[in-house]
Amino acid sequence: MIGKNMQKLLLIFLLLALNNITYAAVTATVDRTHIVIGETFNLTITVDDNTSAQPDLSELQQVFRVLGTSQSSSTNIINGKYSVEKSWQISLMPLAVGNNTIPPIKLGNQTTRPIQITIAKSDPNTKANGDIFIEITADKNSAFVKEQIIVTVKLFYSISLSEGNLSEPIAKNAIVTQLDKGSTYRTQRDGKTYEVIERHYAIFAEKSGKLELNPIIFNGRDNTSRRNFSMFSTGKPIRAVSKPLAFDIKPIPQQSIGKDWLPATKVQISQKWSKPPYTVGEPITRTIILYIEGLSETQIPDIDLGEIKDIRIYPEQPQTQTEATAQTLKTWKQVKLALIPTQAGAIRIPEYQLQWYNTKTNQIEHTKLPPMTLPVDAGDFAMDIPKIDNPFKQPETTNSATIADMNQPTPTTEVQIVEKTNVLWKVSTGIFALLWLITMIFYLKKPNKKAKTTTSKPVKISKRQIVAAIDNQDLSQLQKNLIKWWNQQYPNKQATNLAAIKTWLNPQMQQLINDVELQLYNPDKKHRFNQQQWLKQIKGKGLEIVQQKKTLDTKRLPELYQ
Structure with a gap:
């Protein structure tokens, strides 16, 4: 019997030990997923362990030509924790065209996950252009304002370079973001072998019209033609210049002016709720995740749900994350909100809708969170309020006496004591009521003085700076000054754009802001800047908040681009 019990215990310990074993994580990555036949690419296998095992490349050799393998390892000590990483870099060449x-x-x-790659045919029109040259291409020649343009830069060289510097794309009124560190491989042009350095960039135009990229320039030194092997010789200077690129940038469509402008290839939104039951006064956690392909995290709008009846909303600081690939930018934005119900019953959460422009289909689309109903219990708020005896009323002794008789006799003098204390209580209550009234009078006077001091408190951006921008007719500066002044003056109504501000203002100011937005986003079209009306509104009451009826517009997100 004891022997069987010992066997069971040993089996349990063995299972627990096996459960706690952690295997080294093995990953596989490639420097490119789109390759032209005849080009090489690099496969990297990484393991977070100093293993003596070697990767099995037998299946890989049936599909690709293995040109070479190199091995490296690194040791890290972070916060006293010791870790080793080992990696293998394998140079491959595809054998056939296709996926x-x-x-x-x-x-x-352990085994790595499979990786999908695309092998394309070589372009017969591509030609070699000497020992060193630069090619620059783009995925489109026309785009909207803020739409992503992918630019690929390739440096070809068949000579030995001792050093070199490859410039980045530069354009006026555009944001340029490098998507990768670059990849290095070999290819054939006109029977000649070239080493290639390839980099990818995302470009976002901020203004409509013609966008011109400066030529890409490489400056380096050629060691091939050195006549001596002196250690002081660095080779002759060499230079390569690409052709310039130009794009036709279209303005934001008229129907999207004043709304969030999101030109992207993919937009998704999802949400998670904390588990029920839900109770009045207790927070409900709502997590919303917005995923966009084709925009950077600075271009993602705020997620503003507006007001919800019978619920107070307390948002946390949003968290953003961007992943750059050679093909696009991928961005996530997560917002956590604490929703506190103030009433019991079925509380309806309205639909949330975000409009965006699909650059693949060239159509306006909408992504939505459907409406839902939350069942909210009253909880502690439904408990009966305990009854408090009225000190001014004679106590009813009928029921209390009956209960007292069951336990112990009640002294008859207790009633007389209550009668005496009632007089003192009345006097003390009157005194406290008088003191409370005096305190309330002083309290009501105090906020008025406080309000005067807060309104007269100086801010970093004054109305004078707004007026100066109007006098100079500098619309870009006017936009920046208005947003800064608004956020300082109304900290509870923070805005990132003019569209979020105008919803709180009078109709005249709303029209003036609409005209400025048209001029900012459609500079090719002539719109008159009403300088006189702007000055009148700014110097008057144009920036004071106007209470408005709630409409569906309050659910829209503030405008993204300033």
């Missing part, structure tokens, strides 16, 4: 798969590669007891 292909890098199979799972076994390393010890």
